[in-house]
Ligand code: SF4
């Protein structure tokens with residue numbers, strides 16, 4: 001039976017001509033080469049180029065350094081005691097960031113540090129042109145990481161009917177407790193205590 | 207012929223030999239790139255990488271010239287020259303314009319054919335002397351290929367020689383008429399296929415099949431000697447293309463004034479070279495047995511039929 005025979009590789013002339021046609025067609029179309037150093041590539045806005053640090057937001061909580069899978073974030077900090085703001089008030093303590101460095105020769109661009117930072121101190125920037133001739137120069141210190149902040153794109157716009165971002169929703173909510181403190185409250189108290197009705201105490205015979 | 211003329215002719219042939227293969231090589235870089243959706247070289251020399259092959263040449267010159275310990279030193283060193291020089295001779299004998307050829311001999315058809323087949327001998331020598339099994343297999347494949355494709359090639363050329371009644375390329379080109387395009391068509395196809403096979407170009411590049419044999423007979427070569435083999439390959443394309451243009455496409459026959467005949471020859475040759483490049487980009491490599499099959503079962507009978515057809519035509523006085 002002809003149909004049962006293996007006909008692979010028996011395309012013959014049509015296949016040969018198809019090959020010629022395919023290459024000819026490709027030749028007259030624009031090529032796909034990206035002329036990178038001459039023409040800047042168009043990257044998606046959230047592509048992972050380099051990690052930027054917003055130092056003011058960082059509390060030295062060390063979460064990023066502890067979650068980083070290959071331990072390439074280095075943080076040094078110390079505690080400072082702030083004097084009381086008002087006479088007789090309480091002294092306060094805060095963390096001061098001494099060193100924050102990411103070693104991009106080790107970083108695998110997983111983005112866990114950016115995700116895990118609870119204070120929005122780390123951001124992805126699409127900037128990727130920071131190759132070095134010495135691998136040690138890939139250790140970016142605080143000021144260099146801070147410099148990348150200028151290249152961080154604004155967050156993408158929300159979808160049309162998306163829920164409000166958490167911060168906006170919180171800011172728009174009416175301030176708590178207006179009904180109780182301000183007087184003439186509009187809100188009823190949340191809980192109503194049942195009035196306890198007890199039997200009058202038995203009269204003592206006098 | 208005065209000494210001055212001899213020198214002038216030799217210099218002209220050498221210049222053509224150094225320039226034309228580079229033009230074809232650069233064309234291959236660019237055409238192949240665009241056929242694959244790429245741009246190819248863009249930097250060397252500034253404008254679309256026109257000097258890429260010059261840069262390659264500079265690089266090859268700087269490389270170390272290695273001779274393997276197990277190699278047959280003299281044969282190994284001689285092989286690139288054996289591969290290269292015959293194409294120089296063949297190129298010199300090719301006429302590009304009425305009466306313009308660096309080397310004018312009565313039987314130039316025979317000279318060109320003989321010279322081009324010596325070129326493949328260089329590959330065989332390289333494979334034999336390298337002391338490397340890949341080289342040896344590559345060299346033997348080259349020899350087998352030479353034996354099978356030489357015959358259809360010579361028969362196809364013989365058919366044209368029969369039709370034109372001469373063994374001189376210049377005379378054959380003079381007697382060419384457009385009617386040959388149809389009459390000699392089977393022979394032309396046979397010559398193109400066999401020529402590509404003789405040059406060991408894809409899809410007939412079994413002797414250097416890099417997936418099987420590393421680089422075939424050239425595996426052990428480095429630097430300038432390796433560059434000579436590459437140059438020989440491109441010079442071979444130039445020779446085969448020009449030969450095809452002169453024998454089957456009428457050389458300098460064309461609608462422009464006669465003084466521009468050489469332009470026609472070179473233009474037609476370039477078209478044929480582009481076809482050779484096109485075929486390389488489009489088709490996969492044949493298997494060794496398919497190669498032999500094609501030669502003996504298709505090309506040889508076709509070439510013989512062409513010779514018979516031509517003979518009939520000549521006798522009938524077409
Ligand atoms: S992106 Fe880099 S620095 Fe951040 S957690 Fe992953 S590996 Fe560590």
Ligand code: SF4
Pocket residue numbers: 057058059060061062063064065075116117118119120121122
């Ligand atoms: S997780 Fe954020 S706030 Fe905490 S140390 Fe890292 S960058 Fe600073």
